[in-house]
Amino acid sequence: MDVDYAIVGGGPAGLAVAIEAAMHGKTAVVVERCRGPVDKACGEGLMPPGVARLRALGVEPPAWGCHPFTGIRYVDGDVIAEARFLEGPGLGIRRLALSEAMLARAAALGVTLYQGTEAMGFTEDAQGVTLETSRGPVRARWLVAADGLHSRVRKEAGIDATPAATPGGSSGRRLGIRRHFTVRPWSDKVEVWWGDGVEAYVTPVGPERVGVAFLWSGGKGDHEAFLQHFPALAAKLGPPESTVRGAGPFGVRVARRTRGRVLLVGDAAGYLDALTGEGLSLAFESAEALVAATLAGTPARYEADWARITRRHLLFTGLLLQVARRPWLRRRVVRALRRFPSGMEGFLAMNTGHWSPFRALPSVGAVGIGLLTG
Ligand SMILES: Cc1cc2nc3c(=O)[nH]c(=O)nc-3n(C[C@H](O)[C@H](O)[C@H](O)COP(=O)(O)OP(=O)(O)OC[C@H]3O[C@@H](n4cnc5c(N)ncnc54)[C@H](O)[C@@H]3O)c2cc1C
Numbered sequence: 001m002d003v004d005y006a007i008v009g010g011g012p013a014g015l016a017v018a019i020e021a022a023m024h025g026k027t028a029v030v031v032e033r034c035r036g037p038v039d040k041a042c043g044e045g046l047m048p049p050g051v052a053r054l055r056a057l058g059v060e061p062p063a064w065g066c067h068p069f070t071g072i073r074y075v076d077g078d079v080i081a082e083a084r085f086l087e088g089p090g091l092g093i094r095r096l097a098l099s100e101a102m103l104a105r106a107a108a109l110g111v112t113l114y115q116g117t118e119a120m121g122f123t124e125d126a127q128g129v130t131l132e133t134s135r136g137p138v139r140a141r142w143l144v145a146a147d148g149l150h151s152r153v154r155k156e157a158g159i160d161a162t163p164a165a166t167p168g169g170s171s172g173r174r175l176g177i178r179r180h181f182t183v184r185p186w187s188d189k190v191e192v193w194w195g196d197g198v199e200a201y202v203t204p205v206g207p208e209r210v211g212v213a214f215l216w217s218g219g220k221g222d223h224e225a226f227l228q229h230f231p232a233l234a235a236k237l238g239p240p241e242s243t244v245r246g247a248g249p250f251g252v253r254v255a256r257r258t259r260g261r262v263l264l265v266g267d268a269a270g271y272l273d274a275l276t277g278e279g280l281s282l283a284f285e286s287a288e289a290l291v292a293a294t295l296a297g298t299p300a301r302y303e304a305d306w307a308r309i310t311r312r313h314l315l316f317t318g319l320l321l322q323v324a325r326r327p328w329l330r331r332r333v334v335r336a337l338r339r340f341p342s343g344m345e346g347f348l349a350m351n352t353g354h355w356s357p358f359r360a361l362p363s364v365g366a367v368g369i370g371l372l373t374g
Contacts, residue, residue, distance in 0.1 A: 003027040003112070005294075006131045006140035008119040008153050010038060012280050013266025014146030015102040016287035019057045022109035024295060029138050030106065031131070035116040037099035041178050041247035043201040043213040043277050044098075045069065045190045046091045049352050050281030053288065054091075059105045065097020067204035072348060073189040074334050075233075081337035082189055083344035087354040092190070092205040094180070098280075114138075119147070121156055122262075129261050142294050143262045146283075149252055151268035157259045164251035164272055172218035173249035176274055179223050180211050183238035190277065194334065195229045196327045201277070202233065209241065215274055217325075221246065250274065257306045258299050265290050269306060275324065276317045276351060285309045316351045336370030343367035 005021050007014045010032025018028040032038065046054065054061070069092055071084035107113060120132040122143055129143040145153035154161060163173060185204030193200040198216040205211045212233070214226040223244045227234045254270035257263060264270075266283040289305035323330050337344040346363020349355035357364075 002139045003029050004141045005029070005144055006129060006138045006142070007031065007144040007146055008131070009146035009148060009266070009268070010034070010103070010113065010115065011040065011146060011148060011266060012098060012102065013268070013283035013287060014144065015099075015106050016053070016057060016284045017144050017146060017265055017290055018106050018111040019059070019102065019109060020287050020291040022106065022111050023057070024291060026291075026295075027110075027112075029112040029114060029140070031114045031117050031119045031133050031138070033116065033118050037096045037103060039099070039245065040095050041176055041213070041245040042095050042279075043176075043178065043190075043203055043274055044093055044095060044205050044211050045201070045203045045277040046093055047278055047281045047352055048085050048087045048090050048354070050278075050284050051089070051091045053281065053284035057105065057284070059101050061091065061093050061101045062097050063207070065094035065100075065206055067092045067185055067206055068188075069190050069204060070188045073187060073191045074194065074337060075191055076194040076331055076334040079331070079334050079338055081334050081341070081344055083337075083341050083348055085352065085354075086345060086349045087352065090190070092203040092211070094205045094209070094211070119153065122153070124260050124262070141261070142299075144290065145262060145264045145268045146266050147268055149247070149250070149267040149271055151264065153262065154254065154264055154268055157262045159259055159264070160255040161252050161270075163249070164253040173251050174215055174217050174273055175221055175246065175248035176213055176215045176250070177221050177223050177226075177244055177246040178211055178213035179240055179244045180205065180209055180242040181237040181239065182208055182241045183210055183236065184208055185210050186236060193230050193233050194324070194330055198226050198229060199275070199324065200226070200230050200233060201274075210237070212237070213274070257303050261299070263290050263294070263299060263302055270310075272314055272317050273321055275320050276313065278313050278317075278351075281352075282310055282313060312351065312353060332371055332374055333367075335374045336367050339370045339374065340366040343370065
């Protein structure tokens, strides 16, 4: 089969590239090893820029699997700090619902979906790429690696991927697990419950459902055991309604995003941590940039665009990781954010790109004063 884009991976990044390409009149094949809507360990909080991109892609998430949220709440013992997004709500979205909606949109636009299909090696020549799959070869102008954190295409393209430096110490790389509980969401915010060595991310993902994801460093994790670190949270939950799923380790630094006709997007392009819940938004924004650069015949431009899209996230997430690893500092920061809620609003607005760092300066300054005087 001959197409413009052969896309390995039918997760959010791969489907976003396929939809974006089809909206520009291009042909795409998505090769995904799973069948039907794809589930994955995820905090499932889509930040406001991701909501805007999803809307621009014409994807309509089903009501059964989503719930809006207006901001972020930090819970550190009995200290609570919270702030709203200035640019509008985010969306808690069950991965199965996101996948279902994106698959429907892609199919409606004429994207070819090879589900239950494994992508194998590829060869490249001056005119295009031939991707080998368990269904036979696909010939394409561009090969898109959207095959996640441990991307095989990236490896076969000879692009180096190394563990990102562990911020603040050597207690191992970060991992995540999640599970869903049947309960009416009690908060209109995504809640981050801070503990020493583990954080809980609580996201409303349906009219009667919340997801609880844990992130931690080092060895094996047990969802039930982690929950016991947060008895006040455990008391709010109803019965579990999904099995535990895990992912990681995070922290993959990738040397480059393009090589010849191969382009990397989503987690395959590099990923730091789920701490600020931005993987989906970054994947959607990068998908748009990838298609624009290839349509213009300037794939190298994508590298610069990717750096621009992810720069703020990498800086902010890196800083927050440093804080998370130092309980004394974390407690001080959460107390300062509680004293200066407008400062926390400014941080959120800067992190999502709604405010420039310059515009956020007074907010950051206020939190800084809170830190020094708290
Ligand atoms: C615990 C946790 C919490 C998170 N919380 C959030 C959050 O709240 N908000 C947020 O925005 N992000 C969050 N993230 C990050 C987010 O989940 C990822 O950034 C996102 O899933 C990246 O999408 P992707 O399409 O690049 O990769 P994936 O979702 O991993 O999709 C890759 C796809 O490629 C397929 N594939 C791989 N290899 C092959 C092959 N050889 N052949 C065929 N198919 C293949 C896989 O089956 C998979 O479906 C979280 C992540 C974790 C682990």
